[in-house]
Amino acid sequence: MLNSPYITKPASVSAVMFKVLAALLPGIAAYVWFFGAGILLQIALASVTALAAEAAVLAMRGKPVALFLKDGSALVTAWLIALTFPSIAPWWLTVLGVLVAIVVAKHLYGGLGQNPFNPAMVAFCVMIVAYPQLMSQWPAAGFTDFAAEFQAIFGADRHLDAIVMATPLDALRTVLRLPETVATVEGVLGSNATFGNIGGRGWEWVALGYLAGGLWLIQQGVISWRVPTAFLAMLGLVSGLFAFVDAAQYAGPSFHLFTGGAMLGAFFIATDPVSGATTARGQLIFAAGIALLTWIIRTFGAYPDGIAFATLLMNICVPLIDMGTQRPVFGRKKGGTTDTRQP
Amino acid sequence: MMRQLFGFRGGVKPDSHKNESTRLPVAKAPLPPLLTVPLRQNAGASPRVTVKAGDHVLKGQMIAAPEDGLSVALHAPTSGHVRAIEARAIAHPSGLTGTCVIIEPDGAERWVELEPLDAGQASPEQLRRRLRESGLVGMGGAAFPSYVKAAGTGIATLIINGAECEPWITCDDMLMRTRGEDIAGGAILLRELLGARKVLIGIEDNKPEAIAAMRAAAASAGSGLEVVAVPTRYPAGGEKQLIRALTGIEVPYGKLPSHFGVQCFNVGTAAAAHRAVSRGEPLISRLVTLTGNVAEPRNHEVAIGTPVNELIALARPKADTDRYLMGGPMMGFALPDLAVPVAKATNCIIAASPALFPAPAPEMPCIRCGACAQACPAELAPYELYWFARSQNLGKCQEYHLFDCIECGCCAFVCPSRIRLVDYYRYAKSAIRAREKDKLAADHARERYEFRLAREEREKQEKAAKLAAKAAETKAKLAQAPASGESAPAGEGDAKKALIEAAMAKAREQAAPALNTDVQKMTAEQQAQVAAAEARHAAAATAATAETAAVAKDA
Numbered sequence: 001m002l003n004s005p006y007i008t009k010p011a012s013v014s015a016v017m018f019k020v021l022a023a024l025l026p027g028i029a030a031y032v033w034f035f036g037a038g039i040l041l042q043i044a045l046a047s048v049t050a051l052a053a054e055a056a057v058l059a060m061r062g063k064p065v066a067l068f069l070k071d072g073s074a075l076v077t078a079w080l081i082a083l084t085f086p087s088i089a090p091w092w093l094t095v096l097g098v099l100v101a102i103v104v105a106k107h108l109y110g111g112l113g114q115n116p117f118n119p120a121m122v123a124f125c126v127m128i129v130a131y132p133q134l135m136s137q138w139p140a141a142g143f144t145d146f147a148a149e150f151q152a153i154f155g156a157d158r159h160l161d162a163i164v165m166a167t168p169l170d171a172l173r174t175v176l177r178l179p180e181t182v183a184t185v186e187g188v189l190g191s192n193a194t195f196g197n198i199g200g201r202g203w204e205w206v207a208l209g210y211l212a213g214g215l216w217l218i219q220q221g222v223i224s225w226r227v228p229t230a231f232l233a234m235l236g237l238v239s240g241l242f243a244f245v246d247a248a249q250y251a252g253p254s255f256h257l258f259t260g261g262a263m264l265g266a267f268f269i270a271t272d273p274v275s276g277a278t279t280a281r282g283q284l285i286f287a288a289g290i291a292l293l294t295w296i297i298r299t300f301g302a303y304p305d306g307i308a309f310a311t312l313l314m315n316i317c318v319p320l321i322d323m324g325t326q327r328p329v330f331g332r333k334k335g336g337t338t339d340t341r342q343p
Numbered sequence: 344m345m346r347q348l349f350g351f352r353g354g355v356k357p358d359s360h361k362n363e364s365t366r367l368p369v370a371k372a373p374l375p376p377l378l379t380v381p382l383r384q385n386a387g388a389s390p391r392v393t394v395k396a397g398d399h400v401l402k403g404q405m406i407a408a409p410e411d412g413l414s415v416a417l418h419a420p421t422s423g424h425v426r427a428i429e430a431r432a433i434a435h436p437s438g439l440t441g442t443c444v445i446i447e448p449d450g451a452e453r454w455v456e457l458e459p460l461d462a463g464q465a466s467p468e469q470l471r472r473r474l475r476e477s478g479l480v481g482m483g484g485a486a487f488p489s490y491v492k493a494a495g496t497g498i499a500t501l502i503i504n505g506a507e508c509e510p511w512i513t514c515d516d517m518l519m520r521t522r523g524e525d526i527a528g529g530a531i532l533l534r535e536l537l538g539a540r541k542v543l544i545g546i547e548d549n550k551p552e553a554i555a556a557m558r559a560a561a562a563s564a565g566s567g568l569e570v571v572a573v574p575t576r577y578p579a580g581g582e583k584q585l586i587r588a589l590t591g592i593e594v595p596y597g598k599l600p601s602h603f604g605v606q607c608f609n610v611g612t613a614a615a616a617h618r619a620v621s622r623g624e625p626l627i628s629r630l631v632t633l634t635g636n637v638a639e640p641r642n643h644e645v646a647i648g649t650p651v652n653e654l655i656a657l658a659r660p661k662a663d664t665d666r667y668l669m670g671g672p673m674m675g676f677a678l679p680d681l682a683v684p685v686a687k688a689t690n691c692i693i694a695a696s697p698a699l700f701p702a703p704a705p706e707m708p709c710i711r712c713g714a715c716a717q718a719c720p721a722e723l724a725p726y727e728l729y730w731f732a733r734s735q736n737l738g739k740c741q742e743y744h745l746f747d748c749i750e751c752g753c754c755a756f757v758c759p760s761r762i763r764l765v766d767y768y769r770y771a772k773s774a775i776r777a778r779e780k781d782k783l784a785a786d787h788a789r790e791r792y793e794f795r796l797a798r799e800e801r802e803k804q805e806k807a808a809k810l811a812a813k814a815a816e817t818k819a820k821l822a823q824a825p826a827s828g829e830s831a832p833a834g835e836g837d838a839k840k841a842l843i844e845a846a847m848a849k850a851r852e853q854a855a856p857a858l859n860t861d862v863q864k865m866t867a868e869q870q871a872q873v874a875a876a877e878a879r880h881a882a883a884a885t886a887a888t889a890e891t892a893a894v895a896k897d898a
Contacts, residue, residue: 003763003765003769004670004675005674005765006700007357007510007672007700007756012761013710016710016712071707073710111708112707274710278724322727326724326727326743327722329721329722329744329747330351330583330722331583331594331595331747332744
């Protein structure tokens with residue numbers, strides 16, 4: 001016999017996941033506009049691979065395949081991988097990345113809800129360590145030749161010279177760290193033609209798209225405001241502080257917030273409920289920690305963007321953060337109401 | 344002027360479904376052919392039956408008197424004949440049975456002579472005794488004896504709970520609309536008993552008619568009863584949530600509102616208290632909402648003891664009804680047996696159909712989204728409790744305050760993974776209680792064992808000491824006898840005879856206290872068994888004495 005409650009709100013894991021996918025659409029649209037339709041190929045490739053891998057592992061584990069395929073979590077992982085990998089990466093890089101995410105990072109840890117690390121970020125880290133060069137070849141903004149992109153993704157013979165351009169973060173890091181450098185942030189990012197107005201030509205618009213989708217997710221109650229707010233505030237704060245001290249050596253907040261994966265990280269990666277902190281205070285700490293580590297890796301590290309490593313490092317801290325930030329229970333608050341009957 | 348509200352965290356807003364059953368006025372449910380009045384209708388001890396099968400009883404006549412301790416009286420809901428006093432199924436999720444008084448109504452509805460009390464003249468003790476002897480219990484669900492709650496000291500605020508936050512249920516709503524003056528009268532009575540300064544009548548703001556009716560009743564009662572509309576959000580009618588919303592006071596688990604200067608009564612209890620005093624009417628009927636998948640959803644005034652199946656027929660359930668819920672859909676339970684009677688705390692019967700209450704979707708894994716934590720009015724971390732309960736980590740469950748959970752169902756209501764969270768908490772709670780009971784039993788057993796060892800040791804020593812003393816005494820006597828000049832053999836015989844007699848007397852003495860065990864509690868059969876055992880012991884003792892005698896003779 002079933003026990004109470006006998007009614008439930010019409011909510012489901014699939015509804016949550018599909019809202020996340022919908023929220024990615026504005027960013028994807030900007031991506032296509034500035035960098036060509038190659039990203040759509042990558043998204044399709046990643047989706048098919050993810051669903052196939054998910055189905056295969058579920059079948060092997062003896063789980064209900066149809067039920068779990070419908071939850072949409074594999075698709076979210078796939079799309080995040082497609083959006084964080086270079087859109088002109090060879091097809092097998094994407095496929096391998098998705099397999100790492102779904103098979104290793106998700107199902108070897110127990111599947112949906114059990115993975116301590118963000119699967120898409122595990123894939124990114126494994127791939128950037130294994131194939132650093134391929135993971136650093138990004139298309140130049142305004143290059144929207146679909147045939148060339150198709151060739152880059154599926155062709156045996158990749159001619160990338162015409163397509164590839166260093167991302168703003170990459171350029172900044174490479175130039176500023178040259179020994180005896182006289183270059184400044186202003187000098188590297190100064191020309192609007194290559195690097196746009198804020199965070200890099202094209203990329204700033206993609207970032208705005210993510211921001212719009214992310215705000216909608218908050219409005220829909222899918223993600224909490226705490227994670228993106230703490231993330232963006234911390235990234236803005238630390239970059240602003242250093243830019244204030246030495247503007248020639250350190251890029252300012254507007255650049256950091258609108259370049260690379262900052263917006264994607266703030267609204268779509270750090271907000272992963274499974275691998276993230278769950279308490280209110282914990283979410284603030286978790287997201288601020290990712291932002292701080294991201295800035296450190298971007299500024300002093302060997303990799304162009306630090307969000308993936310920062311996320312995994314903070315994922316490790318989640319049990320500790322959650323344990324230390326449990327809210328006081330009803331009636332057990334400090335300085336709360338006292339027993340008037342007690343002498 | 345608006346009172347400042349404090350609110351409470353969490354809570355959910357399910358569809359209220361209150362309109363269905365408030366369209367028609369309250370009807371009086373006809374008496375069934377047989378009333379099944381359960382003895383146990385209050386928290387604490389069941390009252391003691393004072394009638395027997397065959398007796399004729401009048402409406403309102405006491406049929407069971409309160410036991411010592413926490414207990415209230417029980418009354419005949421109508422005039423008629425007591426047909427039986429036997430175990431019947433009672434309203435319980437597990438289909439338990441309990442002793443019930445079966446009354447066949449005679450249709451005359453002849454009242455016992457009622458004795459109204461003048462609340463102004465009667466002493467507080469008299470009034471509390473009246474509440475007890477009128478069978479007053481909390482009608483909001485807990486069925487706690489009201490006379491106990493009406494005896495608090497240092498109560499500053501009396502709260503009358505008319506929030507009625509569970510979906511579908513409207514009996515308190517209709518009571519407030521139709522019997523506002525009874526509720527107001529009860530509120531004043533309880534305020535005087537408690538010495539409270541303030542009376543707040545809390546009603547969810549989705550009941551404008553009830554709020555208006557209570558405002559009017561409060562105004563005509565004319566002595567500072569304040570009707571407060573609280574925002575509609577389940578579980579605003581939970582005692583702790585309502586107290587928090589109205590006063591800002593949070594009553595923690597394990598404490599009572601009275602510890603914080605607050606006492607809370609349901610509107611139904613207040614109305615019944617007023618009638619018990621001003622008219623002398625005991626609690627023998629109540630309003631029950633019949634709603635859900637029925638043709639005629641409505642509130643009925645129902646005699647306590649009316650079987651549910653007789654009652655639901657009045658609302659004409661539709662064909663696809665597959666089960667019946669007692670209480671609301673958030674905290675109620677599906678009735679395993681429809682013959683169970685309406686009790687003092689029964690507020691609602693909902694006919695359920697697959698369309699109204701669809702079967703739950705398959706459970707998915709928890710994705711730690713935290714929706715449950717946002718909905719939890721006890722401000723717990725339900726997803727953590729779920730994790731710990733699932734992995735049988737009962738210690739962690741307690742560390743995360745599992746017992747602060749009020750089982751309101753908000754977490755399961757919002758869970759996107761459709762996890763039946765409350766079931767996990769119920770399971771973990773009962774596992775912890777069972778473990779503690781086992782531990783207690785083991786402690787008791789150990790104590791008993793240790794006590795027995797100590798007692799045996801002590802008895803051994805005492806026996807040894809006695810024997811030594813006796814041996815010395817005998818020796819002294821034997822030594823004295825020849826000195827007296829009498830014939831030695833005869834004297835020796837007398838001494839032996841005396842010893843034997845003393846031993847036999849002692850054996851009889853030892854056998855006697857065994858009879859002093861708690862004979863009253865035993866059935867005749869048990870008593871016979873005990874008597875037989877006593878006889879055997881006595882026989883054995885005699886045999887032993889005879890043996891002693893033989894040994895003595897040989898010596």
